[in-house]
Amino acid sequence: MRVLGVDPGLTRCGLGVVDGRPGKAAMVAVGVVRTPSDGDPGERLVYLERQLESWLARYEPDVMAVERVFADTNITTVMTTAHATAVALLTATKRGIPVVFHTPTEVKAAVTGSGRADKAQVTAMVTRILGLEVAPRPADAADALALAICQAWRGAQLARLDALAAAQGRR
């Protein structure tokens, strides 16, 4: 399963592509889309949409995994993050690619075993799991890879549980 992980943001939007199945994960690509914080709000969304379309066309993921953001002390950050999330959701849906959301706690638990891990631990585990020689930077890039790993591992587990439940229902 190929997953495009998206750590949504307008100033920095982390993107990470991972091929994986439970216990295995290999990095395909990683990057960050940046738009200037003093740029026109509409032009920033258009630029992000074009970059996301380019990644989807180039890497053809089976699924997009996006961080579910609840709140922040900075209302402006919440809004621009929500706008970036909407662009990701819209762009993937128009290409027929399913979008799943994971909370930061779910992602941390999937890659470190603890939902309360800090950023350094997440980056260290992402680096180890993917067998990278250097840690991915900035943090948004590492977070996007962690999201993709989380979905590649948890998504497959959830799909197996669904299949099991369906099989039991048929008995």
Added chain:
Amino acid sequence: MRVLGVDPGLTRCGLGVVDGRPGKAAMVAVGVVRTPSDGDPGERLVYLERQLESWLARYEPDVMAVERVFADTNITTVMTTAHATAVALLTATKRGIPVVFHTPTEVKAAVTGSGRADKAQVTAMVTRILGLEVAPRPADAADALALAICQAWRGAQLARLDALAAAQGRR
């Protein structure tokens, strides 16, 4: 000046088109785009985008005026409103139509003279200003028309002030 007012939302997105200049305003169209609250989040955005594109193509507004939402007691509502706002911003920008934001207080002050007017007062004034025989319903539709009136009136005033400032600067 023709303005498309957008009261952003996913369950109900109010749209109102007004032709106006300070002190004058005529309604061109009003409506509400609805998507089911239990629908797929991505499909809801795609549907809203298509409806907005259709309105922009049909009515060719000079500017889009969107309500600036700060916060709400319900975080889910804040997020879906932000997603709808992003879709409106993206869609207009891709057509080269400028987008302006007005706070609810600015809109209320523009149409009723008081930033603390209630919904009934706003609807009553919108109905009177536009010379409508019946009040626009639901409230989202009236709010979208109020936004468009606010921009047609305030936008022109601000443009005049800008021109005046520029003329004085040239002396």
